[in-house]
Amino acid sequence: MVYRRTHQVVKRLAARRSAILSAARDAAADGGMAAVQIAPVAVRANVAAGTVYRYFPSKAELISELIADVSRDELAAIRRAADAAPGPSSALAAAVTTIAVHVLSQRKLAWGILAEPVDVDVTASRLASRRDISGELATRIDAAVRAGHLPAQDTGLAATALLGALHEALVGPLAPVNLDDPIKLRDAVQTVTLLALRAVGVMDARARGLVVQATTPAKALVGA
């Protein structure tokens, strides 16, 4: 045996793998899923097309991992924001706001992850992504219901609907175009958050300060 998986080699392999994933993510953020093609991604990652296949069995697998990756980050951010909130209602508001801000600050990527046509089947990972995030929302809604802040309801369906509302209003084809302006962006986030909170039964969210509270830290996020 004259060739062994030395520590250095293992590290290089892992680095290459994540370089390819990063390249895919960059490509998606740049030009949407349509830009995530094997050859261009390979170029971005400084490898040959064939090499990609030593790390991912197929394009479908590559994109699925990309979706899972982005989704994992997103979920973590939502949890962080919600956990930092003082109570169930503001946790829900924070979760909603976080989603809104994130999808807005990476619209092309978000659109690619969520709904953009891809030539391979990524249904499963998209489903998982939605299930995770919708599930997190459902948990937060449920907490608010149990705290007596919201009426009893089908939390799963409500969470799904909220997600749909956020996506369509902010990254869908009808989404306003000039959300690069930070002020308009904040307004859009506020409006949509208010809408979402009212949908699940929050009474007068604006007066209770939930929306504004939640929006302020979000504004910082946009800058980051």
Add this chain to the structure above:
Amino acid sequence: MVYRRTHQVVKRLAARRSAILSAARDAAADGGMAAVQIAPVAVRANVAAGTVYRYFPSKAELISELIADVSRDELAAIRRAADAAPGPSSALAAAVTTIAVHVLSQRKLAWGILAEPVDVDVTASRLASRRDISGELATRIDAAVRAGHLPAQDTGLAATALLGALHEALVGPLAPVNLDDPIKLRDAVQTVTLLALRAVGVMDARARGLVVQATTPAKALVGA
């Protein structure tokens, strides 16, 4: 001049054109947009593949017309339902319910029209479809606002968000599967309608009977 576009010929041509469109629609309703391929559609329409191209310059054009067609029907149904309602609030409720019932009773078709990945660019017609329906919703929301039943708001954004909520909750990948059961279907329609109305600021829609009122005629639609 020995061949003229006689009335009979014109009629036959028109019939063939709509036969192709119908075939495309059937294919989409059956197997989603993925099933709308030139050759299979041609078979369904009892013509050769080449013939399709005598009526539609490209697959993109064919699918765009399909989308516009379905969208037109949908818009008409929404208007009919809303116009039949006694006041602005119930008109809005009726519009929302109509959308919910329609997408539920033709889930595959709706998914295809709205969001399913297609290999040709149909962005424009999808955009138009959404703009039309969202616009109609916006009009109804606006009427309710002007009647003093709803708080002032960005009606366009609200309409878009509502549309997203309905779609995601009812035909998106997270939508509950067993909505074939008429009772569950009605429940889902009710839940989502309630959510949507609350989102735009309707207070206690259930108590005011808006949801139930609107749902009852919708139930008839499902049977049709």
Add this chain to the structure above:
DNA sequence: TTTCCGTTTGAATAGTTGTTCACTTCTTGT
């Protein structure tokens, strides 16, 4: 240094469908 064998390469391959076009069939008016 040399040998070994996993890794990388990138040009060639393959499979999928939309689209074309030379030819056939059909309709109309004389």
Add this chain to the structure above:
DNA sequence: ACAAGAAGTGAACAACTATTCAAACGGAAA
């Protein structure tokens, strides 16, 4: 019946990319 030309046919073509693979490369042990 026949000419003239439009409509219809469907096999062949084209274009696009994911995927493969034989050859080249390069670290690791002897």
